[in-house]
Every structure is written in C-alpha cells, then in structure tokens.
Amino acid sequence: MFDSLSDRLGGVFDKLRGRGALKEQDVRDAMREVRIALLEADVALPVVRRFVDQVTEKAVGQSVLKSVTPGQQVVKIVNDALVEMLGGEETVGLTLDARPPVVIMMVGLQGSGKTTTTGKLARLIREKHGKKPMMASLDVNRPAAQEQLAVLGEQTGVATLPIIQGQQPVDIARRALQAAKLQAIDVLLLDTAGRLHVDQQLMDEMKAVSEISEPTETLLVVDSLTGQDAVNVAQSFSGEIDLTGVVLTRMDGDARGGAALSMRAVTGKPIKFAGTGEKIDAIEPFHPKRVAGRILGMGDIVSIVEKAAETVEAEEAERMAERMAKGQFDMNDLRSQLRQMQKMGGLGVLAGMMPGMKKAKQAMQSSGMDDRVLLRMDAIIGSMTPKERGNPALLNAKRKRRIASGSGTQVQDVNKLLKMHQEMTKAMKQIKKMGGLKGLGQLFGKGGMDAAMPGLGGPGQGGSMPGLGGPGGPPDLSNFLKK
Incomplete structure (x- = not known):
C-alpha cells in the first residue's frame, strides 16, 4: 500500500543524505517535496499541513543543521513525526479484562469488510488471548449476512448466535447478551448492519444497539482502498458514536495509503488492527512505529x-x-x-x-x-x-x-x-x-551490530537495527537467532 509514498520519500531523503552540510533552504525544499508526496498519497490536507510544519520547525534548528549527519537527523525527525501521526509509540490493543461478557460492537459501511473482520477478531481473541468468544449478526438488511457470519463461525470454531428470521437488531442484541451470560462467554462480538452511505437511520440503529449492549469496544471498520472517502466516513461515525478504535481493511491493496495516515489525526481514535488479506488469519495489530519504519525503508x-x-x-x-x-x-x-x-x-x-x-x-x-x-x-x-x-x-x-x-x-x-x-x-x-550460535552472538557483541552490519540501521540510530538493540548496547543475537 505504501510503496509509492515510500519511493517518493526515499528519493527526497537520498538527496539529503548525500550532502555533507545542509542549509535551511535545503530542508525547506525537501519538506516541499514531502508535502507533495503526502498529498499525492491522498493524505488529508489539514494533516499534511500540520505534519510539514511540525517537521520543518524541528529540522531547521541549529542543532540539526550543524550536526555531523544533518541528513540523517532530518530523516529521524520525519520518522518521529510519522510515528506520532499514526498514533504514537505504543500499540493500543483490545480491552478484554472487563467484567464478562465484554461486548465489542463492529460498525461501518456496507462493503467495508465488517463481517469478515468480526470473524478474524473472534479467532484472534480465542487463539491469542485464550478467551471464549461468541459472534452475533445484527445485519438484517444485507441478504445472507447472518448466514455469512455463521459460516465464519464454523471455520474459526467460534460460536454464533442462532438466527431467528424477522427479528430486529435491538432484539437480537438483547438475545445475544442473554445467551452470552448463560453460556459463560468472555467476549461477545456484535456485527451490526451497514449502509451504502451514512444516514440518520443507520446512526439511530447504532445508538439503540449501543444503549442495550453497553459495549466496551466500538470499532469502526473502514476500507483503506476508499481513500479520502474513508476519512469522511470516520468523521461521520466519530461525530455520532463513541468510537474506541479503527480497523483498516485491505491494507495489502495498492491504494495510496492516505486513509491510514489520516485516520488517527482526523478522528483522534487509535488504529487498532489492519486487515492484510482475505484469509481468516490475515489480521494483525497496527503498530505505528513499525508502519513508519516500512514507509521510510527502515524495515520491520x-x-x-x-x-x-x-x-x-x-x-x-x-x-x-x-x-x-x-x-x-x-x-x-x-x-x-x-x-x-x-x-x-x-x-x-x-x-x-x-x-x-x-x-x-x-x-x-x-x-x-x-x-x-x-x-x-x-x-x-x-x-x-x-x-x-x-x-x-x-x-x-x-x-x-x-x-x-x-x-x-x-x-x-x-x-x-x-x-x-x-x-x-x-x-x-x-x-x-565461531562456536555455533553462541559464538556468533559474541562476535556481534564485541562491536555491536554497527561493527558487524554497518548501514542497516535507522536514521540517527548509529546503524543499529530497529528492534535488535539500540545504540545504548549490543543486541543478544544468540537468543535472537535461536528464536
């Protein structure tokens, strides 16, 4: 998804790294190119302005321009700002330690991948968190939507609420809560109905279900391929419903990535998960720092x-x-x-x-x-x-x-x-x-990762590989390689 943006930014930063010294105008010219790259990637204009202003203010300081590696320092500032734009250093997961049944309400437009994402999350909760989940479909509008969730339940081994034809969403939610309590369910996932566009009827239905179920998590599922439309949808939902997070689907697609970069800044809500394919296990926690590293070519x-x-x-x-x-x-x-x-x-x-x-x-x-x-x-x-x-x-x-x-x-x-x-x-x-894996670890330990593998680190990190020990100390590569 971020390949085009990554290529553009890579070209900008290669020019900066190739210079021994930087002037303020050099930085401003580079930031102008960064601005164009972000706009072409379909990032929301207010987000781009705030990002470029923030980076420029820090990058034109004397401590950067007169440093030994000014180009690397500028890239590091961009990396830090990108991490902040995507949600900060820490990954925000699901709140599952509340009194059971913990209710997770899935909302979003029709076609965003809401039902499939519900199945993926249920599987993740069962296998990774060791909880007992149950799914219930409240979508009475889309043909075979309830049957689709039942099939996903069979594939993942997760219980689904039996279908009663003609029952309305609020009644289904009430029945799902009763069933969850009787069956000692830890987590109840409610797959709500969607529409082709945001309307008041949809919002009223979401609010009524929310009042009945009192969800711990209300996750907005957004198709990242829809670009700025995804941002508009997120704004509409966040203005009406108390969202706790966003799930971006189809992150493995070839869209320009602007929705992912804009979502956190526009809604103020963290991106919690990213769908990375059609398979039932193709979902992963969204890590702002790792995504920023991939965009800037620093690896993950x-x-x-x-x-x-x-x-x-x-x-x-x-x-x-x-x-x-x-x-x-x-x-x-x-x-x-x-x-x-x-x-x-x-x-x-x-x-x-x-x-x-x-x-x-x-x-x-x-x-x-x-x-x-x-x-x-x-x-x-x-x-x-x-x-x-x-x-x-x-x-x-x-x-x-x-x-x-x-x-x-x-x-x-x-x-x-x-x-x-x-x-x-x-x-x-x-x-x-060298004495096997232990000896290899000792070899790296003598001079750290920098001595053994120079040039593989991130900007301003002295060559250290991200995630394998920073400039403060050598990584324990023997344990890493064994794992």
Whole structure:
C-alpha cells in the first residue's frame, strides 16, 4: 500500500543524505517535496499541513543543521513525526479484562469488510488471548449476512448466535447478551448492519444497539482502498458514536495509503488492527512505529520475528538449530527453509520488512523474481531422491538432467540451486568455527551490530537495527537467532 509514498520519500531523503552540510533552504525544499508526496498519497490536507510544519520547525534548528549527519537527523525527525501521526509509540490493543461478557460492537459501511473482520477478531481473541468468544449478526438488511457470519463461525470454531428470521437488531442484541451470560462467554462480538452511505437511520440503529449492549469496544471498520472517502466516513461515525478504535481493511491493496495516515489525526481514535488479506488469519495489530519504519525503508525486524514465531514449529526449529550448530545443512534443510519463507509471506513481504532492502525488493520486481522462484526450487528438490537430498555431492550431469526434467525446469536452474546450497553450507561451517550460535552472538557483541552490519540501521540510530538493540548496547543475537 505504501510503496509509492515510500519511493517518493526515499528519493527526497537520498538527496539529503548525500550532502555533507545542509542549509535551511535545503530542508525547506525537501519538506516541499514531502508535502507533495503526502498529498499525492491522498493524505488529508489539514494533516499534511500540520505534519510539514511540525517537521520543518524541528529540522531547521541549529542543532540539526550543524550536526555531523544533518541528513540523517532530518530523516529521524520525519520518522518521529510519522510515528506520532499514526498514533504514537505504543500499540493500543483490545480491552478484554472487563467484567464478562465484554461486548465489542463492529460498525461501518456496507462493503467495508465488517463481517469478515468480526470473524478474524473472534479467532484472534480465542487463539491469542485464550478467551471464549461468541459472534452475533445484527445485519438484517444485507441478504445472507447472518448466514455469512455463521459460516465464519464454523471455520474459526467460534460460536454464533442462532438466527431467528424477522427479528430486529435491538432484539437480537438483547438475545445475544442473554445467551452470552448463560453460556459463560468472555467476549461477545456484535456485527451490526451497514449502509451504502451514512444516514440518520443507520446512526439511530447504532445508538439503540449501543444503549442495550453497553459495549466496551466500538470499532469502526473502514476500507483503506476508499481513500479520502474513508476519512469522511470516520468523521461521520466519530461525530455520532463513541468510537474506541479503527480497523483498516485491505491494507495489502495498492491504494495510496492516505486513509491510514489520516485516520488517527482526523478522528483522534487509535488504529487498532489492519486487515492484510482475505484469509481468516490475515489480521494483525497496527503498530505505528513499525508502519513508519516500512514507509521510510527502515524495515520491520520485529514483525519478521513474530511471523516466524507464528509459523515455525518448535520441534523443527530445535532440529534446525542443532544442525546449524554442527555445520550441517543438506537439501532437506534448504527445502524446510524455502517452505518457511512461503509461510511467512514470501520474498516480497520479507524483503519489504528488512532494513535497507527497499532497492533490493525493487530489483527483484524488475527482474521478474517473485515467489514462483521458491516454488521452482521446491519442485527441484522434490525431484531428487532421498539419498540425493541428503548428499547433494552425488548429483552428476546425468542426475541433474533427470531432476530438471522431473521438475519442469532447466539444468542451469538446478545448478543455481546447488550453488545457493553450497554458499549456505559455507555459512553454516563459519558459524560452527565461531562456536555455533553462541559464538556468533559474541562476535556481534564485541562491536555491536554497527561493527558487524554497518548501514542497516535507522536514521540517527548509529546503524543499529530497529528492534535488535539500540545504540545504548549490543543486541543478544544468540537468543535472537535461536528464536
């Protein structure tokens, strides 16, 4: 979603970093380009004005212009302002520790993804928070809306309120509350009706349901692809209903991202979740600091670690760690790693989250390199015999031709995979020489991340990777790599 904005801002800041000293006019010229980039990204005009004024005021100070790295300092100021625009340092989650049943009321326009988001949140509450949720559909206007929620309940293993035809939203809410109390439900999610546009009838219905259910959370679901319309909808709802947060859907789309950047500033309510796809598990907490890092090309290491924690099986991780420590790495291990990358979102997603990988991601796209590469590699390894996977040294010209034919690839593709495996095997042996993962952590500890991996840090951070220890001390990479 933020690719276009990220490219524009990256070009502006590359110019600043390339200069040894900055004048006030240089900063003002850069801020003018930032202003244009934000407006083209469909960010609300009042938000853009406030953002640019705030950054300019801080960036033209003598402490910045006369610092050793003025360009980096300006980028850091922009990063901090961007984090503030998106909601600040801390992530705001759901309030689930109130007296049960905790009621979460989902509101929004028709077509915003409200019902699907209700199912996603119910699954998240059950699996991540260990609570017992129940869903109830109050949408009596849209055909099959109640049936859709019932299907989502079956998919996620979450109870749904039985449907009684002809019952009105307020009566359904009252019945849902009674059922939740009788069944010892921890969290009750109410999927309210939507409209094609905001009208008074919709607002009156929302208010009546709110009075009956007394929700702890009232979440506005907004389609981020609708741009400034999303901001207008949010303003309309926040003026009538006491919202506690916003959920942005379709954040994986190719819209310009202005709705996400404007929402917090316009409504004053935190963005709590972001929908990142159609699958039932494609929802994640909205982290302002991480999103800002992605926009400015600083990466999001923490999200990569979290994705790994969600997809890696503990036993497989233990086995892999032991083999790495011994310097062992065969084709079965490589296949396991390739499949792991697919589970975590593929090459594009991972490259977009790595610090300093923006240009590498662009190069991958321009050369036609995508997740099909992973599938081809997996097919090549699948065409090998178990003996060949365990000992790639057996692969002679005849065997390579057989493998290429069996996987629908070329012999040169097989050779590329073998070369990649050889390089990774060398890396494993180097780790073994340093004493395994512990030794690698000690190596980084001698000079910190800066000494071992310069240039991967964020602006003004001395090169330290975001999320892996700041300039105040070296990160514990041995624990990080084990995880």
